[in-house]
Amino acid sequence: MIGVIRATALGICLVVIGTSSATGQNLTKQIRDSDVPISMSSSELSELGDPFFLLVLKDHINTFSLDEIEKLIQPDESKRQLFVVSERAGDLNSSSAFRAVLAFQGSVGGIALSPNVMLSVVFTKDAFPTDSTTGLRFIEALGWDDSRGRFNYYKLDRASGAFAWKFRGSSNDVDQLTDIQRTGTCFSCHLNGGPVMKELLVPWNHWHSEEFRLRQLDPFGSPSVRWPVATLPRFRGSVGGGGGLQSASQLDPQIRSSIKTFVQAKVQRNLETVSGGRRRVKNAPALLKSLFVMTEFNIISSRVQSNGHPLSASTFGQPAMPVSIPASFFLNADFISGGGLPGFKGLGIAEATNFPGLGITNVMPQEYAKLVQSRGLKVDDKSGDAVFSWLVPEPSNFDNQMCDVMVRRGIIPGQFAAAVQSIDLRTPVLSSKRAGLLRFIPLEYEIDAVNPSDPLDITFFTNHALTKHVITSIEAISPTVGSVESEFLALLRQGSGFSPVQVLKNQIDGYAVELKTELGNSVTREATLQKLFERLLDTRKRVLSDAKLGKLDETGGKLLFPTP
Amino acid sequence: MFNYVDPVGGNILAAQGALINYRELVDSFYMRAANIIGTKFQKLESFSLVTSIASVSWPAFPLTAGASDLLIDQRRWELQDEYVEWQVVRDVSGQVTKITFTTELPEYYVALAEISETALVAGIKDAIPGAAPTTDDLFGPGFNPTVASPEERGERFRDQSLDQPSANRPPRKPPNPWTNGDKGILCLLQRFNSTGALFNLLGRCGVPNPDPGIPAASQCSVVGSFCGPARNSDPRICQAAQTASRVPLGISLADAPGINIDRLLGTWRINGVQIDVNDPTQNQGIWTVDRNGRRGTLRISPDVTLDGDSVDFGAQVSRVLEVSAKVVTASVGNISPMAAGQMPVRGGVQLKSRSVQ
Numbered sequence: 001m002i003g004v005i006r007a008t009a010l011g012i013c014l015v016v017i018g019t020s021s022a023t024g025q026n027l028t029k030q031i032r033d034s035d036v037p038i039s040m041s042s043s044e045l046s047e048l049g050d051p052f053f054l055l056v057l058k059d060h061i062n063t064f065s066l067d068e069i070e071k072l073i074q075p076d077e078s079k080r081q082l083f084v085v086s087e088r089a090g091d092l093n094s095s096s097a098f099r100a101v102l103a104f105q106g107s108v109g110g111i112a113l114s115p116n117v118m119l120s121v122v123f124t125k126d127a128f129p130t131d132s133t134t135g136l137r138f139i140e141a142l143g144w145d146d147s148r149g150r151f152n153y154y155k156l157d158r159a160s161g162a163f164a165w166k167f168r169g170s171s172n173d174v175d176q177l178t179d180i181q182r183t184g185t186c187f188s189c190h191l192n193g194g195p196v197m198k199e200l201l202v203p204w205n206h207w208h209s210e211e212f213r214l215r216q217l218d219p220f221g222s223p224s225v226r227w228p229v230a231t232l233p234r235f236r237g238s239v240g241g242g243g244g245l246q247s248a249s250q251l252d253p254q255i256r257s258s259i260k261t262f263v264q265a266k267v268q269r270n271l272e273t274v275s276g277g278r279r280r281v282k283n284a285p286a287l288l289k290s291l292f293v294m295t296e297f298n299i300i301s302s303r304v305q306s307n308g309h310p311l312s313a314s315t316f317g318q319p320a321m322p323v324s325i326p327a328s329f330f331l332n333a334d335f336i337s338g339g340g341l342p343g344f345k346g347l348g349i350a351e352a353t354n355f356p357g358l359g360i361t362n363v364m365p366q367e368y369a370k371l372v373q374s375r376g377l378k379v380d381d382k383s384g385d386a387v388f389s390w391l392v393p394e395p396s397n398f399d400n401q402m403c404d405v406m407v408r409r410g411i412i413p414g415q416f417a418a419a420v421q422s423i424d425l426r427t428p429v430l431s432s433k434r435a436g437l438l439r440f441i442p443l444e445y446e447i448d449a450v451n452p453s454d455p456l457d458i459t460f461f462t463n464h465a466l467t468k469h470v471i472t473s474i475e476a477i478s479p480t481v482g483s484v485e486s487e488f489l490a491l492l493r494q495g496s497g498f499s500p501v502q503v504l505k506n507q508i509d510g511y512a513v514e515l516k517t518e519l520g521n522s523v524t525r526e527a528t529l530q531k532l533f534e535r536l537l538d539t540r541k542r543v544l545s546d547a548k549l550g551k552l553d554e555t556g557g558k559l560l561f562p563t564p
Numbered sequence: 565m566f567n568y569v570d571p572v573g574g575n576i577l578a579a580q581g582a583l584i585n586y587r588e589l590v591d592s593f594y595m596r597a598a599n600i601i602g603t604k605f606q607k608l609e610s611f612s613l614v615t616s617i618a619s620v621s622w623p624a625f626p627l628t629a630g631a632s633d634l635l636i637d638q639r640r641w642e643l644q645d646e647y648v649e650w651q652v653v654r655d656v657s658g659q660v661t662k663i664t665f666t667t668e669l670p671e672y673y674v675a676l677a678e679i680s681e682t683a684l685v686a687g688i689k690d691a692i693p694g695a696a697p698t699t700d701d702l703f704g705p706g707f708n709p710t711v712a713s714p715e716e717r718g719e720r721f722r723d724q725s726l727d728q729p730s731a732n733r734p735p736r737k738p739p740n741p742w743t744n745g746d747k748g749i750l751c752l753l754q755r756f757n758s759t760g761a762l763f764n765l766l767g768r769c770g771v772p773n774p775d776p777g778i779p780a781a782s783q784c785s786v787v788g789s790f791c792g793p794a795r796n797s798d799p800r801i802c803q804a805a806q807t808a809s810r811v812p813l814g815i816s817l818a819d820a821p822g823i824n825i826d827r828l829l830g831t832w833r834i835n836g837v838q839i840d841v842n843d844p845t846q847n848q849g850i851w852t853v854d855r856n857g858r859r860g861t862l863r864i865s866p867d868v869t870l871d872g873d874s875v876d877f878g879a880q881v882s883r884v885l886e887v888s889a890k891v892v893t894a895s896v897g898n899i900s901p902m903a904a905g906q907m908p909v910r911g912g913v914q915l916k917s918r919s920v921q
Contacts, residue, residue, distance in 0.1 A: 107840035
């Protein structure tokens, strides 16, 4: 599957779900590609309450035409959205299949469609298959069941030569699956069970967007580069306006919204009310994993095009203007600072915003081109760079949402989260040091009945069961001086006399000064840029070679990131 | 001159005799943008056949603010720079009860002010029912609108209501309480959200860049202060203009010029039940868009949530508020030649000094 979404969906509303009588008889279940589809029991079917099931499968299980399915979901064409992504997006002459993500606005039968149901199909430059007569291979669908707090996954494909819809699993307990258990399932890519849009925030390196228009798909663009498929109504949109090919900028907020809703349901599921109204945090190591381990990744870059993308029609060698290195390359800026487009409450450390400061990490075009050329970067075995400069994996929106929601609900004291961020601060992606601390998290613990008014409050942090338990657990192993455990313990004990947030802020300040000094000095600038660029390449390499995260690259390491 | 329509879709301008004033004001912006050397931006009357009308959309959240949601709400005149501004109303406990978003351009009210104070008050009351602005509110102290010229009334209203970049002073909260948020919000007032800035952006970005090494999407960065490359809005508008200019296509802003409030995204719930917030039949009146898509009002009660959170800030909602500019393009063959250097005429006087930045 080409990077992105295998589908998505969310909530439901105004409809009583779970008591439906007609329930998509003949829907089969096939969790793995290699499984033989089996009938679903009436009990299993009664557990499906997402918009895709309710609007399509429940009463139209034998509908195999994309056009018909779209009509069942949203009859109003102006409220259908088409998004396109491909790692070959810049290639005007590509013969590869591009992926289309179909989303829906508005509501039907009282069911809110956005961001609760999405479809995914593939198409080529000449054809957009919609049924068996036009070469349709599959349709993937994802729907959010708001009442049960889970995503459901479906796929239409051929079994024994005939098309049939299959239920391909739900997001429940996906984080418990082993790598082997994920193989051949939707969850080899949907690692946490939610939607995946790797390039989530502006710009979008492989998506059609205002920042990177896929000229071959522009229905109103130049006929000399326009693909035949682009003239189809689904690209042009409705006659009265609306619908049609849309920019990824319009999908991004929908995905972020669906991830947040999913995260909140996931967190809520692991809270249990106990005596005195207090809440028990269950499955804590799994729930808190996102604080220590990167369970997914997103991709960010400078907004400046590299002008060195080998698959684009024209390459000119170097960016047209200075390249600003994304803040999240240096540290987990979105969560540490809060605010910004992601909208986290975060830890409120403003210094992380636009880290290390406006203009400090601007790389001149000739400097950037030299870095790219000196390392012999390739995309699809051709020398060059990504469409946008400094393309790099960053901490995922999912993990940061998990942390943010748990901090705000008092499951994790904000100061505790700051202490974790302090560990290996300069390795925001795949830090083994932070990951090693997860083992000190208790299986379960209790928290107050109500959310804290100030999650960053020091007393709240000091008295919190999580803080006390982790201190005790680390003390029990008598960590050696200078070890990560010892460092973490000192942070939790506030051994320096400073709160973890203050320590983190001081670290960030020092880091910024260091970068400013090294990049501002002509003697050290070149070596510093080389060091940073090597770190960029190392980050890409570590993500691609990670057993789980590497699955999100479906190009065999050739197209997602430029590599030597 | 093109017969520009009333931008808020009502009849106030015509009823107050201000429609011609409005048209002249707006026309001057079209004219100045079209007069930029080399631009493919055209006045609307130059188009004999419109090829397409495209929506260039962006989220209302000010990407460059670098500030907390609270601060973004509080420092509108400084931080809300995506051609969308908002006023947050809270109850005594601090809970948000209403957020009003506006994309209205000030020329609507300036045109009314040029007619009379009475006409202006009528326009304000149409936007804010129950408003009771004083002369000082609208024109500042020591100003007698009944003896002032139309131009003086217009300029005083601008100065009282907008953070005008031409005033050469630090960003400030304008004193007019009916639009600075104290008592209401009428129109865009932030200096980078000015009508002139919008037209200049299109006009400058409508000059085809002869350097093929500059992608159309990067044009924003090479037109100087006319485009903010780190914003949500400017690069997208600029890219649309530059792309069209390279075809080449003539480009313009559809009438009524300005920014449309398109829709709210996100997962909205009332009492835990998910709703389509854009659907008036479902949303229980919490979200209304009126004044021809230039004003959106969100009424908040404690049982309303966005993505599972209570609604605490306007900036929070701005992340899921989608707005757009409607850009008109036509092939060059379908554009009538325009008299070069032609300037709009108002009252027999050429308006060469009107600020467009």
